[in-house]
Amino acid sequence: MALHREKTRRIQVGACAVGGGAPVSLQSMTNTVTRDVEATVSQIEALARAGCDIVRVSVPDMDSAVAFGEIKRRSMVPLVADIHFDHRLAIESIERGADAVRINPGNIGSRQALRSVAIAARERGVPIRVGVNLGSVKRSVLGRHGDDHVGAIVKSAADYVHMLEDMGLDAIKVSLKSSDVLQTIDAYRRFSKISLWPLHLGVTEAGPLQSGLVRSSVGIGVLLEEGIGDTIRVSLSADPVQEVFAGRVLLECLGLRAEGVRVIACPTCARACADVAAISSELEESLRDVRRHAVVAVMGCVVNGPGEARIADIGVACDRKGALLFRHGKPVRRIRTDEIVTVIREELDKETPA
Ligand code: SF4
The missing domain is CATH 3.30.413.10 (Sulfite Reductase Hemoprotein, domain 1)
Known part of the structure; x- marks a missing residue:
């Protein structure tokens, strides 16, 4: 039985299509020190061998951005640069070949800083993932939504997406996460009704291996079964290769990936x-x-x-x-x-x- 999939726009993360009916892709994230190019490349190779389609790499400082360029040259799968706080790191990563950048617009700095990231991304055809976590939603937005924390996450994400669209960006994906599984499910359901951009599914801070597997499987599984979600990451406090094996099983259970x-x-x-x-x-x-x-x-x-x-x-x-x-x-x-x-x-x- 094939699952119905909600219609979303298609974007390209390097060679990997995301959204618009493309197969649900599997992501993970390195946990090596990015400046250690050898260790990071070798972990990316292990992830790719396990079946990972897209790998995210943290870029916490300028040395890491430089290393990111070298890692990207040697990577066999598309790489997403994960950026917080400093928009210059996003621009540097884009210039050094990132296939996408993940930012939280709420902590990237001023509107002008966000605009310069959007311009760099647009010029190189690089998508931006807007990653909104409940923990980083602005107090003013939370205040306006009272107890409706999910409403605050959804509103934050929608505002950031509109900002990027106004800045001319035409390739966006979105994640809306909470460490609470039911809130996460609700946030994706509500956002999928108001946006056609592809969705990256995950339960943030899912936890250690066993409980994290269950929490992620419930959160991601329920949404995929409803046709929501274009790319997934099973976040675990464990070897990231375990995330990929878990993601493979999850997709296989739902008939979304005949592999393994x-x-x-x-x-x-x-x-x-x-x-x-x-x-x-x-x-x-x-x-x-x-x-x-x-x-x-x-x-x-x-x-x-x-x-x-x-x-x-x-x-x-x-x-x-x-x-x-x-x-x-x-x-x-x-x-x-x-x-x-x-x-x-x-x-x-x-x-x-x-
Ligand atoms: S297959 Fe046999 S051993 Fe296994 S649970 Fe069933 S009865 Fe027990």
Whole structure:
């Protein structure tokens, strides 16, 4: 079942189209020191290998802006420069090849400062992401909206977008974030009714790995299911590569990206004939580099095992004597439980076109 997608305008972030029906793209952000070019390039390579379409890099000072230029020359994916407080860093990053800049117009300085960023971006055809967080909405706007914090976020974002449009910018994307998931969902829903610019989805300060995954999945998942959102980032206080794997799973669940291997595993119970938790974790880890779409199943016993293993592309159903391997619904052979990970990998590799 294909999800309905809200219509938005299409912009280009380097080679990656965002909005206007383009596939929902996956973003992450480096957490290296940007001045450390080698470390940053190597993290970008790891993110790209994991399936990240667009990488954001912080540019906190002029040395980082210079490093950004070098990083951009060596990057295989489009790069967004993340700028706060100093508009000169945005201009410098644009001149050094940024494919987009992310700013919070509320902290970038005067209207004139914002205008100079808009002019530089327009001249080079570089989109600007307007990133509004509840934490940075001006007190005056908050005051006018009373308890309606979401209204204040939406109004802030709309005002900034209008300002940039008036300054002649014709490529904008928008994010409206709160660390509260329900507020975030509400903000995107309301903004999507009043604007056609593409939306970057994320739950800000989502949290450590486990709770962050759940919070982001709920926030981003609900919106995508409603057709809202053109590009996503699963923000986690963890290795950014984990963000990309999580984003892949999220998009795959919603049928928005047929990429990567879905590992199905039973929760186990007293009937389990193998350590399914350990085997399925090891399997998922070992298959993370596989970009093509496939479903594999590891099942602990003969109760549900053969049924699920048959439905998957490759599956195993464990029993007291080892495991029965299935391939596209047909039993193939018996294997030992300690070779499940290797055998499934080999079976998948056989099917992957060279
Ligand atoms: S497949 Fe077997 S081991 Fe796994 S949860 Fe079901 S009954 Fe338990």
